[in-house]
């Protein structure tokens with residue numbers, strides 16, 4: 001009986017500590033403030049792009065509400081959230097635009113500034129940028 005109780009106690013401890021460690025590892029999605037936090041960042045980000053003379057001309061013919069919806073879906077899905085991105089792939093949506101490294105850097109600056117404005121911690125900002133960085137080769141014109 002004593003052995004059984006000991007085994008039961010250590011099993012409960014193992015279960016409890018695995019639950020605790022699962023709670024200690026929040027997803028990037030939750031660190032961004034879930035859908036509501038991501039929506040705020042995207043709104044501010046697109047507002048920054050609109051004011052950015054280095055790149056705003058490229059968005060002159062773009063349906064902005066649609067772009068915002070797609071960016072929220074994309075960031076939500078890429079950060080581990082429960083969304084499904086419904087837009088076009090990065091290669092076809094940027095084809096023929098002539099996006100170069102300077103355009104890309106300008107857009108990343110606008111995103112970083114938006115995350116700072118919305119209070120996203122620096123480390124979390126870098127995590128999102130790392131998730132988006134591999135898209136670079138599909139977006140840049142060659």
Ligand code: HEM
Pocket residue numbers: 055058059061062063067070071074086087088089093094097099103104105107132133135136139
């Ligand atoms: C990691 C970087 C980027 C991400 C994640 C991204 C994401 C997206 C997404 C999700 C869309 C909507 C796709 C669709 O229409 O189905 C889009 C469209 C667009 N992107 Fe990007 N983009 C990035 C970089 C850039 C850069 C550097 C530029 C130029 C400065 C740019 C210019 C545009 C424009 C103008 C559109 C709208 C195209 C249209 O009106 O049909 N993007 N982007």
